[in-house]
Each structure stands twice: as structure tokens, then as C-alpha cells.
Amino acid sequence: MRDIEQELRESLQARAQDVRPDPETWNRVQRRIRRRQTVRVALGGLAAAAAVVVAAVVLPGVLRGTLVDIDTGPADQPTAPTEPVPTPAPDAQALLAVADEHGVRLLGGDSLVPGADRVAIRPGASADRLTVATRDVATCALQLTTLVDGQVDRTQGLAASMTDCQTAPVWSPEGDALAWMDGAEVRVLRWAGQPEAGDAPLETVGWPIALNLDDARITDWVWTVPGAPGGPAQGVLYLTGTIGDGSARAFALQIDRQGDGAFAIAAEAAVVADYDVDDGAWRVVARADGSKARMASQSAGLGGGEGVEYALLVTDTGRVAVAGVERDTWAYAELEIDAATLEDNQAWLAARGHEVAVGDGVGGAWRLTLAPDGGFSDPVRLDGNRLVHGDLLRTDGQPVPPADLGGLPAPVADTRGVLVGAARAGDVEALAERAAEDGTNLSFGGPPEDLVAWFERLAEQGELDRLAALLTLPHAEQDGLFVWPYAHARDLRSLSSAELTELSAVAPLDEIEQWAEAGTGWMGWRVGIAADGTWAFYVAGD
Amino acid sequence: MKAATMTRSGTTTGDFAELFAAHHAEALRLAYLLAGDHHRAEDAVSEAFVRIYRAWRRGSIEQPRAYIRRAVVNEVNSRFRRLALERREAVRRHGDDRGVRGADEQVADHDQMFTALRQLPERQRTAVVLRYYADLSEAETAAAMGVAVGTVKSSVSRGLDRLRDLVKEEA
Numbered sequence: 001m002r003d004i005e006q007e008l009r010e011s012l013q014a015r016a017q018d019v020r021p022d023p024e025t026w027n028r029v030q031r032r033i034r035r036r037q038t039v040r041v042a043l044g045g046l047a048a049a050a051a052v053v054v055a056a057v058v059l060p061g062v063l064r065g066t067l068v069d070i071d072t073g074p075a076d077q078p079t080a081p082t083e084p085v086p087t088p089a090p091d092a093q094a095l096l097a098v099a100d101e102h103g104v105r106l107l108g109g110d111s112l113v114p115g116a117d118r119v120a121i122r123p124g125a126s127a128d129r130l131t132v133a134t135r136d137v138a139t140c141a142l143q144l145t146t147l148v149d150g151q152v153d154r155t156q157g158l159a160a161s162m163t164d165c166q167t168a169p170v171w172s173p174e175g176d177a178l179a180w181m182d183g184a185e186v187r188v189l190r191w192a193g194q195p196e197a198g199d200a201p202l203e204t205v206g207w208p209i210a211l212n213l214d215d216a217r218i219t220d221w222v223w224t225v226p227g228a229p230g231g232p233a234q235g236v237l238y239l240t241g242t243i244g245d246g247s248a249r250a251f252a253l254q255i256d257r258q259g260d261g262a263f264a265i266a267a268e269a270a271v272v273a274d275y276d277v278d279d280g281a282w283r284v285v286a287r288a289d290g291s292k293a294r295m296a297s298q299s300a301g302l303g304g305g306e307g308v309e310y311a312l313l314v315t316d317t318g319r320v321a322v323a324g325v326e327r328d329t330w331a332y333a334e335l336e337i338d339a340a341t342l343e344d345n346q347a348w349l350a351a352r353g354h355e356v357a358v359g360d361g362v363g364g365a366w367r368l369t370l371a372p373d374g375g376f377s378d379p380v381r382l383d384g385n386r387l388v389h390g391d392l393l394r395t396d397g398q399p400v401p402p403a404d405l406g407g408l409p410a411p412v413a414d415t416r417g418v419l420v421g422a423a424r425a426g427d428v429e430a431l432a433e434r435a436a437e438d439g440t441n442l443s444f445g446g447p448p449e450d451l452v453a454w455f456e457r458l459a460e461q462g463e464l465d466r467l468a469a470l471l472t473l474p475h476a477e478q479d480g481l482f483v484w485p486y487a488h489a490r491d492l493r494s495l496s497s498a499e500l501t502e503l504s505a506v507a508p509l510d511e512i513e514q515w516a517e518a519g520t521g522w523m524g525w526r527v528g529i530a531a532d533g534t535w536a537f538y539v540a541g542d
Numbered sequence: 543m544k545a546a547t548m549t550r551s552g553t554t555t556g557d558f559a560e561l562f563a564a565h566h567a568e569a570l571r572l573a574y575l576l577a578g579d580h581h582r583a584e585d586a587v588s589e590a591f592v593r594i595y596r597a598w599r600r601g602s603i604e605q606p607r608a609y610i611r612r613a614v615v616n617e618v619n620s621r622f623r624r625l626a627l628e629r630r631e632a633v634r635r636h637g638d639d640r641g642v643r644g645a646d647e648q649v650a651d652h653d654q655m656f657t658a659l660r661q662l663p664e665r666q667r668t669a670v671v672l673r674y675y676a677d678l679s680e681a682e683t684a685a686a687m688g689v690a691v692g693t694v695k696s697s698v699s700r701g702l703d704r705l706r707d708l709v710k711e712e713a
Contacts, residue, residue, distance in 0.1 A: 004702055011659075022584050028588045
């Protein structure tokens with residue numbers, strides 16, 4: 001028998017020789033290049049935030065397995081602040097680590113991580129002890145460097161990317177994992193130990209996602225249902241990029257941390273904002289955690305944290321503006337950036353809480369603060385040697401807190417996180433154990449004899465997925481309890497069409513309409529958690 | 543003389559045309575062996591060169607041949623993944639479509655080895671093509687795929703085992 005390797009070589013060579021290049025391909029390449037450049041120029045004609053459209057709330061529970069079509073809803077202009085923005089604590093002022101032509105340093109400092117062009121500061125850093133993930137644009141390599149008192153203490157090579165050589169990775173909120181885009185894959189590198197102490201990462205995992213994006217980058221990682229460190233949690237990775245027709249979009253991709261600390265990412269992403277080239281409108285949607293903040297984005301930049309979102313916009317004068325959004329409060333400031341410098345998406349935005357830094361990617365950088373009255377402070381031009389990228393850290397050394405959960409007390413948020421994690425994992429034992437501990441009311445006809453068997457039956461019926469979806473809806477407060485869904489505390493006839501659509505993820509729409517018509521109130525599955533975190537009930541029916 | 547347009551960085555599209563002309567055929571053949579379809583290969587190579595153009599303008603391509611090879615591998619494979627995901631989603635929405643073969647699957651192919659190659663999982667197929675067609679070393683293959691050398695070794699080994707079985711079955 002012939003050697004398989006020789007046969008393979010001959011077969012491949014023979015096949016390859018049959019391939020005749022199409023002379024039209026070069027023209028096709030030129031057309032595509034020109035078309036995308038044209039689209040970039042067209043973006044400069046956009047009236048910034050001129051037509052903001054509020055869309056339906058995008059829920060993490062809806063993200064799994066579904067591409068969400070945005071209900072564009074009625075047109076809406078950015079409004080004046082309706083609530084004061086909390087004053088940043090004095091010790092939470094951010095510092096800026098910058099990458100310039102020489103490497104990474106703390107702004108105003110001398111320490112350098114040479115050969116780095118992009119920087120992401122590990123949460124929990126302080127000015128004295130700083131761990132940064134950096135990317136060398138020339139080699140695509142990722143590196144982890146710890147700086148102690150301004151001196152490089154430790155350096156560790158992490159990974160090389162195949163296709164994304166231009167963007168910084170994004171840290172998990174706890175700083176135990178890094179995520180970045182590699183072509184059509186999301187890659188996540190995680191640690192069980194301390195990265196800054198030189199512990200090697202556990203694994204790098206990649207997930208192909210169902211998006212055909214150019215210039216895809218992960219811009220933010222937030223937990224919408226945070227859990228204990230290393231335990232089950234649910235969150236969102238925000239992505240930006242341009243799609244095939246050249247329009248820019250932001251996406252939310254569901255990320256789960258499982259019980260063993262490993263991550264899982266859904267293949268499908270939901271659109272959270274897009275730019276429509278045809279009608280010149282920014283479409284702004286609610287945050288994926290269900291809160292009502294609005295967010296706008298183009299591929300130029302997107303960032304946030306602590307319940308505030310920021311985006312770079314291009315004005316009708318061809319200048320670049322930064323918009324800050326905190327629930328219904330908008331802030332807007334124009335910068336001295338020529339939109340033409342946004343080519344190749346090199347502009348960057350870094351934000352922690354109310355501090356924002358923006359750079360045009362070719363030398364200019366500005367810093368702003370979201371003020372208590374909702375406006376931005378005057379942009380301060382940063383001095384530097386052609387700053388090309390930056391990231392912020394807090395001087396108090398505390399990790400950035402998780403996203404605002406809509407006013408849930410911490411014990412309630414913890415219980416919700418545990419329940420969502422267990423439901424998603426199908427961990428019937430954990431649910432049964434928790435229900436037994438808390439004396440959870442699971443039935444109006446008396447408690448089930450065998451709790452595990454009871455939850456197993458629900459799992460077989462797909463109800464555990466619904467339980468998780470239920471707990472990612474907005475809540476209501478009723479009789480001293482936090483209840484899901486909010487419809488349980490509402491007259492169902494008052495529900496808007498957007499709310500009905502939202503609730504259809506956890507109960508059939510025709511049944512909800514029947515309940516509304518009959519005036520019975522919400523008869524579907526519902527969950528109640530007491531302020532101390534006790535799981536009070538999980539029932540359905542009358 | 544080629545028409546050349548000045549770009550911001552001072553380089554010209556004429557320079558890029560030379561890069562394209564020098565590497566297009568090689569890139570296309572690699573894409574074809576990975577994709578198994580001429581039209582799909584041409585489209586993937588076109589897209590890869592659009593991406594390469596951006597990096598080339600920034601002056602960040604030091605080894606064009608390796609860079610182009612890597613870009614082509616990525617483009618072809620990411621398209622395969624999207625196709626697989628689209629099909630999975632279509633099945634979820636519209637029911638099982640087994641028995642319905644897309645145009646890309648209807649490659650009339652009497653070459654047992656090539657037919658078998660197309661049945662390998664993406665990673666094994668890529669590793670095998672880069673090793674036995676492009677004649678790359680294990681380290682070069684690993685660099686082109688963005689994986690560890692050990693992954694290349696195991697992918698090639700499993701790929702060859704599977705090819706042996708498939709060819710034997712056909713025979």
C-alpha cells in the first residue's frame with residue numbers, strides 16, 4: 001500500500017495546479033477597499049446623536065440562542081439630566097496608564113513597558129502596584145507586566161493572536177481573565193492563581209461566534225448577575241465592529257462563569273446599537289442587563305463601567321465627540337479630533353466610572369470627568385509623546401464594582417446570581433438544597449416530598465432555563481420582597497407592547513393576554529427573594 | 543506603468559498591487575485546498591487581501607508570505623465556522639434539513655483523497671494542508687494556525703489516521 005503521506009502530497013499538488021486565479025479578483029479587492037473607505041468618509045457626515053432611537057430592552061436571557069431584532073421604537077432626542085449623577089468619591093479619581101511610541105508608562109511617570117502599543121490595566125491595580133496586559137502591534141504578542149513602585153517587577157508572555165494585532169484585551173471585572181477577539185473567535189485566558197505573582201494561566205479557550213465583523217473588538221466585560229469570586233456568574237461582553245455593508249454596530253455577547261470557574265460564551269450575539277448608513281440615525285438601546293441606560297456606539301470606541309457607558313461619536317462637522325450615558329442622563333462633549341483620524345479604528349476610549357480618557361490613536365489624547373450635574377468637564381489635553389492608547393485605574397486600589405443591578409441589595413443580588421447559575425447549569429441538587437435551607441415556598445399545595453425529583457421534573461420540562469430568564473428580567477418590590485418578573489406587581493393591562501414582548505420570554509404571550517383580560521394578575525412562574533437574600537418563593541398558578 | 547494613489551501613510555496602492563500579484567495565486571491555491579470550492583476560495587482570498595491592505599498601510603507586515611498565509615487560513619476557517627453556525631441556526635428554526643445539500647457540498651469529486659480531506663474537522667484539515675501542501679514545518683504551521691506545536695502534531699496525526707480510514711472505506 002502506498003504511503004498515505006506521499007499520496008496526500010501528490011493529491012494536494014495536483015489539485016492546486018488545477019486552480020487558475022481569476023484576473024477579476026484584484027478589481028474586486030480594490031472595490032472593497034474603496035467601498036469601506038467611502039463608508040468611513042460618509043460617517044463624517046453624521047449629525048451626532050441627532051436621531052437617537054430608543055429600542056426594546058435586550059435581555060441576557062434572550063441572548064442565548066437568539067439573534068435579537070431591535071424594535072426601533074419612537075424617535076427620541078438626548079434629554080437633559082433627570083437625575084443628578086453621584087459625585088465621584090475623592091479617592092476614586094482615576095489615573096491614566098498610557099502607551100506611546102516608547103511603551104507603556106503611568107502618565108507623569110517614567111516607568112516603561114517597552115514594545116507595547118496597547119494597554120489594559122488589571123482591576124485592583126494601584127499606582128504603586130500595577131499589572132497591565134499589553135499588546136505589541138508589530139508582533140501581535142500579548143504580555144503581562146507587573147510594575148512595583150514604577151519599576152518593572154515581572155514580565156510574562158501570554159499569547160499571540162492570529163488576526164487581531166491592533167486592540168488591547170479586556171480584563172474580567174475581577175481581573176482573573178482576559179478576553180480578546182481573534183478573527184471570528186472570542187478568546188478567553190483565565191487564571192486560578194495570581195497573575196501578578198507570575199502564576200501561569202490555566203487555559204485559553206476560543207469560541208467561534210456567529211458574526212461576520214471587520215475590526216471586531218471587545219470593549220467591555222460586565223457581570224449582569226455577579227456571583228461569588230470564581231463561582232457562577234452571568235454577564236455580557238460588549239463588542240464593536242463593522243459589518244459587511246460597512247455600517248458599525250455594537251453587540252452584546254453572553255458570557256457565563258460556571259461553577260468550576262470556567263467560562264462559556266454563547267455563539268450568538270444581540271445587537272445593542274448600530275449605525276444605519278441610509279438614514280443617518282444612531283440607534284440607542286437599553287443596556288443588556290435590563291436597566292434603562294442608553295448607549296451609543298460606533299466602532300471608534302465604547303467603554304464603561306459602574307453603570308455608565310461612553311461612546312465616541314462623529315459630528316456633522318467631522319469632529320469627534322464623546323457621549324456619556326448614565327440611565328437617562330446624557331453628557332456630551334466635542335473634542336479636537338478630526339474624524340479622518342479615526343481611520344483604521346485606532347481611536348480609543350477608556351473609562352472607569354466617571355473618568356474618561358479619549359485618544360485619536362495618532363498622538364492626541366484628552367481627559368474628561370462626568371460631573372455631578374450630568375455634563376462633562378472641559379476636556380483637558382494630555383501631554384505625551386504621541387499617546388497611542390491608554391487605560392484608567394483607580395488610585396484607591398479597589399476593583400471596579402460590578403454593573404449597577406437596578407438597586408438590588410447585595411444579599412438579593414447574590415441569591416439571584418446563585419439561582420441563575422444553578423438553573424443555567426441544570427444543577428437540581430443545588431436548587432433543592434437552597435430551597436430546603438431557605439424554606440422556599442415551591443407549591444401552594446404544600447412542599448414537594450422530594451425536592452431533587454421536583455426540580456428534575458422542571459429541568460426535563462425546560463423550566464430551569466425559564467427560571468434563569470425570569471431572573472434576568474427587571475424586578476419589582478412587593479410586600480417587602482424583590483419579585484420577578486416585575487409584571488407580578490403590575491396590572492397586566494398596563495403593560496406596554498415592549499414589555500409584553502419582553503415577558504414573552506418567560507410565558508406564552510397569549511396566556512399573558514388572557515390573564516390581563518381576566519384580571520387575574522400574573523399567573524406564570526414567579527420568584528421572590530427577601531431583602532436578606534432568603535429565597536422566599538418560586539411558584540406558578542393561582 | 544501602474545496607476546498609483548497616494549495614501550495617508552505615503553505608500554501607494556501600486557505597491558500593494560505588486561504584493562497582490564506576487565502572492566495571489568499561492569494564496570488562492572491554499573484557500574482552495576482548505577475550502578474545497580473555487581468560488582468560495584476566491585471570495586475568501588479577496589476578503590483576506592482587504593484585511594491585509596489595512597495592516598500593510600500601517601506598515602506592520604514584516605513577513606508578507608507568512609502574514610498572507612495566516613490571513614487566508616483565518617478567513618477560510620472563519621467562513622466555515624459561520625457557515626456551520628448558520629446551518630445550525632437554520633435547523634433550529636426550520637427543522638432538520640438533512641438530505642438537503644448546499645452548493646458547497648456538491649463538489650463533484652472523484653479524487654478519494656481530496657474527498658476524504660474535506661471530511662476532516664477544520665483544525666485537522668488545516669494542519670494537514672499546511673504540512674503536506676505548503677510544506678511548512680510544525681512550528682511554521684503552528685504560527686500560521688495560531689496554535690501550539692503540540693496541537694499541530696496531534697492534529698496532523700489524527701488527520702492522517704482519519705484519512706487512512708476514509709480512503710480505505712472508499713476503496
